[in-house]
Amino acid sequence: MEPLPKYRHLALLSLFLLSVNLFAEVDITEKENRLNKEILSLYRDIAKARDLLSYEQLSSLPANTTIQFIGTYPNRTGLRIRKFKVDPDPQNKNRIKHSEEKSILLEFNGSVLSKVEIQITTEDTEIEQKTRTKIIDTTPLDDSVNDMVIQFSGIDGSDSFPLSSLRNDSVKQERNDFKKDFYIKFLLDFHSQLTSITSLQKTSGNRNQKKMFKQLNQSLGY
Known part of the structure; x- marks a missing residue:
């Protein structure tokens, strides 16, 4: 069997590399679709x-949680849940060294x-x-x-850009990494927080009902 000419080797190599890139792009797209479905499920x-x-x-x-309603009862249109974390200065307990607030509207x-x-x-x-x-999803x-x-502001200025502008290819999967390593974890954190808040309202309601029935029963003693 005669060896293939050099240009044919190059052509076959190019086709191979192209097919590898295509498979990689398909895999990245499928991964992003799975992440999108997980985000939409968490939204629901x-x-x-x-x-x-x-x-x-x-x-x-x-603890360290507040809720602000949007609108007045009973015509509210939304709510913002805030969580706080404060680290005091070890050398001065009356001074805050670092603070963080995260919220979801x-x-x-x-x-x-x-x-x-x-x-x-x-x-x-310390460094002022x-x-x-x-991050806004309308x-x-x-x-x-x-x-x-995504909007960002800090000591070096501010910036704003759509998530779609992040790179998401075989070299860098910035968009997939953002969704997997940050956004989904953030939503899971607040999903757990919302579950706790709802449970606390039901538990408190049951306690109030028991207290009411106890008072009613005691009223029968005279």
């Missing part, structure tokens, strides 16, 4: 927080989740540096999440 679960809008007042919250159009906004603010008093990152129930916008 987190949207159940709408039930909290029906409480005129929340009776109990986890959920807005509803009727019963439909219409906006998700997450925000992380960190402050280091404050940074704020905000179409949380469509098939793609790549239209969300």
Whole structure:
């Protein structure tokens, strides 16, 4: 069998490399589709927080957590949940060395989740540096999440760009890494927080009911 001419070797090598790249691109796309589905599933679960809008007042919250409602009862349209972490200065307990606040804003159009906004603010008093990152998704129930916008501000200035602008290929999977390593974990954290908040309201409600029935029963003693 005669050896293939040199140009044929090069052509076959090019075809091989092309097929490898195509398979890699398909794998990256499939991975992103799976991540998108996981995010959309978490959105649907987190949207159940709408039930909290029906409480005129929340009776109990986890430590270092606050809730701010959007609108007035009973016509509320959303809520923002904040979590705080404060590290005191070991040399001066009255002074804060580092603080972090993270929050999620959920807005509803009727019963439909219409906006998700997450925000992380960190402050280091030693170097007098404050940074704020905000991620906004105004179409949380469509098939793609790549239209969300990332905004950043810090000591070096500010920037804003769509998630779709992040690189996502065989060299760098910035978009997939962002979704897997940060965004999904952030949503899972607040999903757990919302579950705790809802559970606390139900538990508190049961305690109040038991207290009421106890008072009613005691009233029969005279």
